[in-house]
Amino acid sequence: MRDSQSIAIIGTGPAALMTADVLSQSTHRVSIFEKRKGLGRKLLIAGSSGLNITNDLPVEEFKRHYSGPPELWNQVLGGFSPQDWIQFIETLGSPTFKGTSGRYFVQDMKASGLLQKWKQRLDQRKVEFYFDHECVDFETSHTSPRITLSFEGGKKMQFDAVYFALGGGSYEPKEDPLRWPALFIRKEIDFSPFTPSNVGFRVDWKANFLKEAEGLPIKNIELSSPRGVRRGEIVITNYGMEGTPVYFVGQTGEVRLDLKPDLSIGQMIAKCRSVRENLSPIRRVKRQLNLSEAALALLFHEAPQSCLGDLEKLCQLIKSFPLLFIGKQPLVEAISSAGGINLNEINTKFMLKKFPGIFIGGEMLDWDAPTGGFLIQGCVSQGFAVGSSILSYLQE
Numbered sequence: 001m002r003d004s005q006s007i008a009i010i011g012t013g014p015a016a017l018m019t020a021d022v023l024s025q026s027t028h029r030v031s032i033f034e035k036r037k038g039l040g041r042k043l044l045i046a047g048s049s050g051l052n053i054t055n056d057l058p059v060e061e062f063k064r065h066y067s068g069p070p071e072l073w074n075q076v077l078g079g080f081s082p083q084d085w086i087q088f089i090e091t092l093g094s095p096t097f098k099g100t101s102g103r104y105f106v107q108d109m110k111a112s113g114l115l116q117k118w119k120q121r122l123d124q125r126k127v128e129f130y131f132d133h134e135c136v137d138f139e140t141s142h143t144s145p146r147i148t149l150s151f152e153g154g155k156k157m158q159f160d161a162v163y164f165a166l167g168g169g170s171y172e173p174k175e176d177p178l179r180w181p182a183l184f185i186r187k188e189i190d191f192s193p194f195t196p197s198n199v200g201f202r203v204d205w206k207a208n209f210l211k212e213a214e215g216l217p218i219k220n221i222e223l224s225s226p227r228g229v230r231r232g233e234i235v236i237t238n239y240g241m242e243g244t245p246v247y248f249v250g251q252t253g254e255v256r257l258d259l260k261p262d263l264s265i266g267q268m269i270a271k272c273r274s275v276r277e278n279l280s281p282i283r284r285v286k287r288q289l290n291l292s293e294a295a296l297a298l299l300f301h302e303a304p305q306s307c308l309g310d311l312e313k314l315c316q317l318i319k320s321f322p323l324l325f326i327g328k329q330p331l332v333e334a335i336s337s338a339g340g341i342n343l344n345e346i347n348t349k350f351m352l353k354k355f356p357g358i359f360i361g362g363e364m365l366d367w368d369a370p371t372g373g374f375l376i377q378g379c380v381s382q383g384f385a386v387g388s389s390i391l392s393y394l395q396e
């Protein structure tokens, strides 16, 4: 064992940066390679709609949001918990806050400040960044423990340990598709093709409804599907619907929308009947139930006309409006992806069983989680675990 060995980290997402942070506190030489001109593209994109870093759920409940073996999540979230992550960000100098839904955000909602501070710290610790460096191959040999990496353009470099954190399949530009899956498939590493997850759904809206509601939110609703019930906000789009409760549904088929989750049907009927004037049922609903513009448009244009003149039927619809999700939006519009490198290909240290010294983590592995901060948390917790695994591997 040598005191200072060389480690390559490929990728600059949260999984990669967290591993770099752990390793940069050792005597080893750490180099990070990124195919793009700057770091953390997907984090920057995530920050454009408010960077949700984690969630305040108790850790036992938190873990249940991930696919894959529970032992894996016990291990990584036990080693680097949501509280550890919040404290880490605060220590970097980026304040955080908890939203009403229990989700944590960085105070400025964007990723750029956090990334800038993180890079500054890694620079100070002498981590070397190489941008415009796409890793296109790796080779191991029986005669040397060193790993050779090849980069686009022909450059080759050798390292004592390598960590790939190349990200998942979502939101990749069509003109620059992900090339890493082919590399791992060539090495006979089991890879499940990416499919969209945490993604909007298509709904066959009527033109008159869209004219009034396209782009509008409907806040504080509950969406029920075979997967369960989720409360939150949805947004009507020209193709269908977006929003956290929509992403949770995960599959096509019928869903039910509760536009007034805090009122029972009886309470709604009583409120509407309390109007003395001689108003039609739909006008009573409009006056008494404080429904948003888009929710009212949904009732006017998408409900069966026979319901509009019947207060009871109308209130039943408000509690349980049937909608048909006819298809998922494509991978390029998804927040995350299902699929990736099969978890059976790595050991409990995140090292490839077939290639000792090569570690894999983050969204490129085949696990998934809903939105709500679980994705980034999963990546940084894995990144932390990989950092410790590489340190013990180099000590062996």
Ligand SMILES: Cc1cc2nc3c(=O)[nH]c(=O)nc-3n(C[C@H](O)[C@H](O)[C@H](O)COP(=O)(O)OP(=O)(O)OC[C@H]3O[C@@H](n4cnc5c(N)ncnc54)[C@H](O)[C@@H]3O)c2cc1C
Binding pocket: 010, 011, 012, 013, 014, 015, 016, 033, 034, 035, 036, 039, 040, 041, 042, 043, 045, 046, 047, 049, 050, 051, 052, 053, 054, 133, 134, 135, 136, 165, 166, 167, 168, 170, 171, 180, 334, 335, 336, 361, 362, 363, 364, 372, 373, 374, 375, 376, 377, 379
């Ligand atoms: C619109 C959107 C909103 C989101 N919002 C949230 C949110 O609020 N909260 C949340 O928890 N999650 C959110 N996510 C998901 C989150 O951003 C990802 O789960 C996370 O960034 C994955 O981290 P990672 O480190 O595994 O990979 P990535 O962040 O994808 O990083 C992988 C890096 O590897 C580089 N790379 C790939 N191949 C090569 C190669 N061959 N050589 C060199 N470099 C390479 C890529 O350029 C990239 O920089 C959002 C995602 C999207 C698309």
